[in-house]
Amino acid sequence: MADIIVARDLTKRYGDFTAVDGISFDVAAGQCFGFLGPNGAGKTTTIRMISCVSPVTEGSLTVDGMHVQTEPRRIKGLLGVVPQEDNLDPELTVLQNLRAYARYFDLPPALAQQRINEALSLLQLGEKQKDRIDALSGGLKRRLTIARGLLNSPKILVLDEPTVGLDPQARHLVWQKLRSLKARGITMLLTTHYMDEAAHLCDRIVVLHQGKIIAGGTPDELIDSHAGKEVIELHGPIEDRLALMSRLDGRTDVSVEEVEDILYVYVRSENGFDASSLKLEANRVVFRRANLEDVFLRLTGRGLAEE
Amino acid sequence: MTVIAIPRAARGIWRRPDVSWLLALRVWQRNRDVYLNLWKAEAMWPLVEPLVTLVALGIGLGDFVELDGNQSYIDFIAPGMLAVYPMWMAAAEMGWGSFFRMDSQRTFDAIISTPASVDDVTSGEIFWGATRGFISLCYVFVMVLVLGTIESPLAVFIFPLSFLPGLMFASMALSYSAVARSVSSLNYFFAAFITPQYWLAGVFFPLDRLPEWVQVVAWFTPAFHVVRVYRGLVEGDLDWTMLVSIAWMIAVTTVFYVLALYLMRRRLVK
Numbered sequence: 001m002a003d004i005i006v007a008r009d010l011t012k013r014y015g016d017f018t019a020v021d022g023i024s025f026d027v028a029a030g031q032c033f034g035f036l037g038p039n040g041a042g043k044t045t046t047i048r049m050i051s052c053v054s055p056v057t058e059g060s061l062t063v064d065g066m067h068v069q070t071e072p073r074r075i076k077g078l079l080g081v082v083p084q085e086d087n088l089d090p091e092l093t094v095l096q097n098l099r100a101y102a103r104y105f106d107l108p109p110a111l112a113q114q115r116i117n118e119a120l121s122l123l124q125l126g127e128k129q130k131d132r133i134d135a136l137s138g139g140l141k142r143r144l145t146i147a148r149g150l151l152n153s154p155k156i157l158v159l160d161e162p163t164v165g166l167d168p169q170a171r172h173l174v175w176q177k178l179r180s181l182k183a184r185g186i187t188m189l190l191t192t193h194y195m196d197e198a199a200h201l202c203d204r205i206v207v208l209h210q211g212k213i214i215a216g217g218t219p220d221e222l223i224d225s226h227a228g229k230e231v232i233e234l235h236g237p238i239e240d241r242l243a244l245m246s247r248l249d250g251r252t253d254v255s256v257e258e259v260e261d262i263l264y265v266y267v268r269s270e271n272g273f274d275a276s277s278l279k280l281e282a283n284r285v286v287f288r289r290a291n292l293e294d295v296f297l298r299l300t301g302r303g304l305a306e307e
Numbered sequence: 308m309t310v311i312a313i314p315r316a317a318r319g320i321w322r323r324p325d326v327s328w329l330l331a332l333r334v335w336q337r338n339r340d341v342y343l344n345l346w347k348a349e350a351m352w353p354l355v356e357p358l359v360t361l362v363a364l365g366i367g368l369g370d371f372v373e374l375d376g377n378q379s380y381i382d383f384i385a386p387g388m389l390a391v392y393p394m395w396m397a398a399a400e401m402g403w404g405s406f407f408r409m410d411s412q413r414t415f416d417a418i419i420s421t422p423a424s425v426d427d428v429t430s431g432e433i434f435w436g437a438t439r440g441f442i443s444l445c446y447v448f449v450m451v452l453v454l455g456t457i458e459s460p461l462a463v464f465i466f467p468l469s470f471l472p473g474l475m476f477a478s479m480a481l482s483y484s485a486v487a488r489s490v491s492s493l494n495y496f497f498a499a500f501i502t503p504q505y506w507l508a509g510v511f512f513p514l515d516r517l518p519e520w521v522q523v524v525a526w527f528t529p530a531f532h533v534v535r536v537y538r539g540l541v542e543g544d545l546d547w548t549m550l551v552s553i554a555w556m557i558a559v560t561t562v563f564y565v566l567a568l569y570l571m572r573r574r575l576v577k
Binding site: 014051053054055072073074076077079081083085087088089090091092096099100101103104105106152 | 327340341344345412413416417418421422576
């Protein structure tokens with residue numbers, strides 16, 4: 001499918017600080033495209049540039065063939081933005097919030113009301129129409145913010161940390177709603193530092209670190225190339241860890257990383273490795289499949305993210 | 308394909324304003340919706356404050372005041388009441404009100420994620436500030452009318468004219484809010500700028516009794532000109548210097564509107 005967002009050498013500087021450092025990427029229409037990275041990596045800045053609320057310092061950025069610098073109003077008309085912090089109007093009801101927001105897109109009143117009804121029913125908010133915002137839980141506020149982002153039938157839904165601060169039930173409900181939107185063919189941009197969220201939703205991921213893209217691909221590709229197939233975690237005293245490291249010395253199908261008091265052994269080949277040969281004490285060892293969290297931590301360093 | 312970035316100064320003060328009046332109206336409508344939800348609570352202050360002032364100063368203190376030409380003190384202060392309470396209201400709405408919307412509620416961030424620009428937000432806000440001033444004017448006008456202090460039918464022209472000082476004080480207050488760091492720092496603006504105008508704009512006593520340098524300073528304050536024009540309309544006593552006052556208000560409004568556009572862009576576009 002055609003690329004709906006094209007960024008080339010995209011750069012954002014605040015004075016001497018470079019928040020986004022010459023990144024290039026393409027987002028295909030209909031994809032869910034994830035920006036992963038620790039706090040301060042440049043994820044939010046990137047999607048703020050795409051949303052035309054933060055000027056590009058250098059490079060080029062087009063959305064649906066239009067330059068963000070020259071056509072911000074038209075681009076913003078195509079986007080549904082779900083910000084990181086809820087910015088609903090607390091003094092208006094659920095319905096009033098949606099009506100006020102729909103007016104910015106200049107929809108005819110009948111169409112606006114139809115879209116409002118659709119969004120309310122899709123996000124199961126119909127019974128809450130007359131409620132004040134203060135009366136809503138965090139999960140309901142999030143769903144309302146997503147509903148608000150759908151009123152203009154956006155081509156692209158921009159989600160900045162969409163489930164931050166939600167309890168597990170609320171997160172899973174939001175994910176389910178987002179998957180159903182994706183099934184309708186809407187393009188999604190997602191920033192997150194929850195790896196399970198990225199794994200659940202994203203077709204393609206780029207990992208940002210200190211303003212640069214340090215890896216990109218599908219979730220499986222990233223796991224394969226950066227973490228391997230399986231992971232052995234060894235929780236235990238330093239002598240055990242040293243003993244294990246000496247036994248692994250010289251092997252090419254594994255890589256080892258020591259973080260604080262845990263040793264991680266990343267196993268590349270699925271079947272060519274006999275874990276029992278390591279003679280590990282089972283209660284201190286976890287065998288599991290590699291996941292995006294491993295990719296993330298290997299690529300961006302552990303505990304090194306500074307705000 | 309080589310794509311060339313098109314640079315454009317998004318924050319420069321001399322950039323041509325990017326205002327869609329339709330979207331500015333949408334911003335105004337959003338504020339109206341909130342106001343209509345809260346109007347009873349919002350009506351308290353603009354009703355009680357001028358009423359108490361008119362009674363306490365106009366009637367209470369007025370008994371001890373002797374003016375030229377047998378004018379009663381309440382008649383003397385009535386035109387100024389029509390000027391300074393709407394000033395307070397427009398400034399308060401663009402001070403505390405806009406700052407709260409911008410900073411705590413992040414309302415403006417939500418609006419500029421839609422096709423609306425920062426300039427639309429600034430313009431819609433300023434029109435809303437002027438509207439709040441107009442609502443306050445209506446309240447005070449009824450009071451001074453009932454108290455029998457309106458001498459000339461020319462006073463009805465205060466209604467359309469009031470949008471000019473409304474926009475002026477709203478632009479000034481929003482310019483300050485755009486650079487304010489916290490809610491409490493708004494106090495500087497109100498203490499140093501609005502309160503002195505309230506007392507020293509010729510509402511409560513004629514300025515010719517004050518030292519000359521105070522009169523010169525007072526001439527440059529916007530409220531002085533509003534009071535002068537309103538006094539002429541209420542008393543039916545017009546002269547050409549009122550045109551100078553109106554020209555001064557237009558000039559101040561223009562300067563602060565452009566400044567508010569610039570400062571709000573600087574605040575919200577990062």
